[in-house]
Amino acid sequence: MSGSTPLNTAQERLIALALAVFLFTIYTLTFTGLLRSVDELALFAMTESLAQQGRYSLELIRFAAYHNPVGPLEPGYPALAAPLYWMARHLPLISNLHAVLLLNPLLTALTASTLYLFSQRFNVSRLSRVGLALAFGLGSMAWPYTRSFLREPAAGLAWLLMFWAWHEFDSRPNYLAFLKIVLFAGLAVLMKYSSVVALPVLAILVGWRLWRNQQVRPAALAGMGLIVLAITVLGASMLFAERGLSGVELIQDLLSNPLTPESWLAWYGLLASPAKSIFLFSPVLCLSLLGARAFWRAQPTLSFGILALTATLLIALRTAQWWGGVTWGPRFLLPLLPLLILPVAAVFERQRWAWGILVLSFIFQAFVSTSNWSSIYGDLLTRYPNYDITVGLDWARWAESPVVLLLSRWGRDNWDIFWLYTGDAGEVKLDVWAGLGLGLAVLISSGVLALLVLNWIAPKRWLAIGLSTLAAITAAFTLWRAWVNFQDYPRMQTQQARSLTAAIAASPARRVINLAADLYVYPWLGLLKGPVQAAWLSPFDTGPFTNLVPPQTPFTVVIDHTHLWGHSPAAFMRWLNTETYRFSGGWRAGYELLSAVSGPNPAAQQPGRAAWQTGPALNAFAVASHISAGNVLKLDLEFTCQATACAPHTSLFTNLLRADGLVIPGNDAALQQGQLAEWPGGQTILDRRGIWIPADTPAGDYVLIIGFVQDGQYIPTHSPASDYAELISITISAP
Structure with missing residues (x-):
């Protein structure tokens, strides 16, 4: 590899910033502002409770226990999103939900720019490093996941920073680099508990460097290894506890033969099946295979670390729900993407045709990132309830792969961008000004990026300020227009949602209890402003209910009779009518609103x-x-x-x-x-x-x-x- 560039020059840092802003504007252009899974709503619930109450709570998805159970989730990702939620809660004309959904576009853009800076250490040209960043940001499934509120993009950034810190330590062992490794490893685990699989790999890499330099005695290395092993087992225990498994089952799993038929099935599914293959959903990774040999020669220890991490993650996933539920592609491999894509830089360095593959990958991901992929899965699961582990494993049924179906159905019936989508009546909803405004932001940021890469403009402080301002304006414009284009849902139209939140804002309520059995009525909760906190109950909930609302706190119950599907919330209504002090009731936009206060009456x-x-x-x-x-x-x-x-x-x-x-x-x-x-x-x-x-x-x-x-x-x-x-x-x- 040739074309070395000095590390961290002002020009390189400015290019990294321009890359991040350019990708962020692309991601806002394809922003949807919607959730597609109960896992995302659970993370939103934790974010809201942290911002509103200073603690983690799943009251907003209490209904899920009766319809689609969700286990405990990691605290790191909601902590990152909480400031965005808090800001939006105090601003008009912005949905709180839309605000937190900007987190993954921001994290993915930062990951791509981090890849650009990290790859300076690999002695490749600037253009190849830009290609590497774009291959990740626009050519892989990282782009579609910017439209989600899932924690894998955050874990991917933490893994990349963790390996960058190790690379610094490997080049020149010092306490600061070691502390960075520990910090980013801790952040990775907080983002996603499965990141514990990286700890033994990092321990081996660090231990090998120290042993090779004879800087630490073997006994000390053994002690460090035992500590890492204990932390890994503790983290694995937490993962197994989430799945309802015991410590004995954990030990049995660790000691079991990983080469079972179930293991091979999981690995085939994640790597080569038409339903979930990472190479099918991120074709640009095929370039990584072509560049693997050159990358190994240039970075043998780093290559070993990436392979070891991939192997440990695959081994861990063999006992889990490896397909990741109803998600686009192999969701659980997403944190690996920034590391797996590193060899692509070597291919760009030597093969011009590789840029054509990047363009084709970009076009493919653009189709995905403007479509409602969840509708594809909805159709598949209606016909095949266990599609990912049955029909989705059979290449003879390749025509029913989500990738093939999405490409064949792309069009007005499946558009899914906040400024361009199909309404309930089949009409096309188009916000021309939003499209033009965000398109202009893309043009400006791409132009600045090109000028910087070609050295046609020198790095200036005003340029960094201008790029940052452009990103901020783009974010604000996106949130405003997404609020204007708030998407309708059958029997929960935009005007209904705004009417409900207006009624609650005018009431003394400080808590809202939503009674509904349909996940997809959630968007109206993002319009709540001020200190109001929300909980969501199923009609099947039998209580207890007293812990939902602090004593003496007024609350409003919103009963979504349409989405109770004929089931009466008898236990809750009995508690509400006999144990609380109701002070108002009525109907608003087709929904019943009842206000009350709980707690004892101190009067004699x-x-x-x-x-x-x-x-x-x-x-x-x-x-x-x-x-x-x-x-x-x-x-x-x-x-x-x-x-x-x-x-x-x-x-x-x-x-x-x-x-x-x-x-x-x-x-x-x-x-x-x-x-x-x-x-x-x-x-x-x-x-x-x-x-x-x-x-x-x-x-x-x-x-x-x-x-x-x-x-x-x-x-x-x-x-x-x-x-x-x-x-x-x-x-x-x-x-």
Whole structure:
């Protein structure tokens, strides 16, 4: 290899920045703003809870336990996304979901620019290094994964930085380089626990260098090896625990023969099958095979490390769900891509025709990155429930490979970009200004990159500032236009989503509980602003529910009746109607909204002494005599039926009345919010409800009045007859 360039010159760093900005603009041009799997929604849930509560929680996907279970996920990726979420939560005209979905475009662009800088150490020309970065960023399946919210791109960047740190250590052993190895290895594990497979490989590489230089005694090396082994076993134990396996099963797996039929099947599937072959989904990797010999001669130890890491990962995947679920290509091999693609630089150095392969790979990935690949898998799984491990392994059925199907179906029915897609009615949704604006950003960034690579402009500080500004403007423009082009979903149209979030924003709710059984209604949750936190329940959820909402925190329940599919959330509604204090209810955009507050009522119980002519009698009640505006007044009302039977669905009203006639309305609803099926004579029931006191309520003394209404008529009280009973005077103070 020839054409050496000095390491880390200002020109090279500026080219790396230009590469990152150019790729980022390409990725925003093909941005979709949608999730395709429950794993992505789970990571979004962890991101939201970290940004909102300072802790990791999966309340947003609690429903998944009843429909599509999700195990514990690593904390690293949500921690990277949390600042983007926090920023979006405080800005209008931006979806929080769209903001975090910019993370993978950013990480993938940084990975490509890191490849460019790292490959300076391999003594190849600048043009070959640019080709290497573009082969990864535009010629591999890294590009389609920029449209996801999965953690593999972050793990890939960490693995690349980890090996770069080792390469520095191998060139000149020192404590700083060693600390970098430890840091990036730790980050890799935090991004994806399966990164523990890299630890023994790194230990061997570091140990070999120290032993060769005789810098460390053999006993110390053995001790280091034992520590790495212990950490690896601990990490593997965590992985097995996620799969519900025990430590004994872990040991048995480690000691078992890896060359079982199941292992060969997994390796064939990941490397050579029409369903998941990494070479089929990233054809540019074929150039790596051609350049492997030259790369081995130039970098033998690094080549050994990459091969060893590949082998350990493949061995680890043989016992896992190696196909990665409903994802595009071999998802679990994605972190390896930045390392596997390194030999491509040697091919660009010697073979001009290799650039043609890069162009063809770019065209292929462009088709993938503008299409809805999940619809392809949806069709396949409808016909073959276990496609990846049955039909997808048979080359005689090559025409049913996802790659072939996607290319054959590419067109208006399958376009999937936020500014160009097909609507529910089959109409093409096109935002010309978004396409032109992002296309202009691509042209500007590509022009600057070309000028820098050709040395036609010198590195200047203003150029770096300009490129960074272009990236920031592109990101802001993408988020704004994606919000404008918020995609409809059947029975969850854009206007419905915005109407729901507007209603919640106008309410005192600080928590939202979404009751639905359809994953794909999730986009509206990305429009929530401010401190509101969300949880998502299945209609099959049996509780407990008390931990969903902190005591005294107002919350709103959004019931998606359309997507409950006829299943009644009986257990949840029983808790809501009998254990919480509901203070409002109604319908918005076809969805039922119910607001309540939980927690104990601190007020002391008082005798009721009120009765109605149809049989209900108030025995006792509990309510605070003083409350500040901007809070919910809690009422506990104990009734007994003094007739043979009382009507359980008669509407009860609870209002606050000021002397001048000002009324603060409460929640008018049947006893126990309709939960009571029948009310025989002599039965005592407890009814809980609340009255929301708006923050702008005038301070002063109010009287709590309650009464019943049936068929639009007040039911009179006994002695004296009245439309309502006055219970207690309540003082409202300023907030």
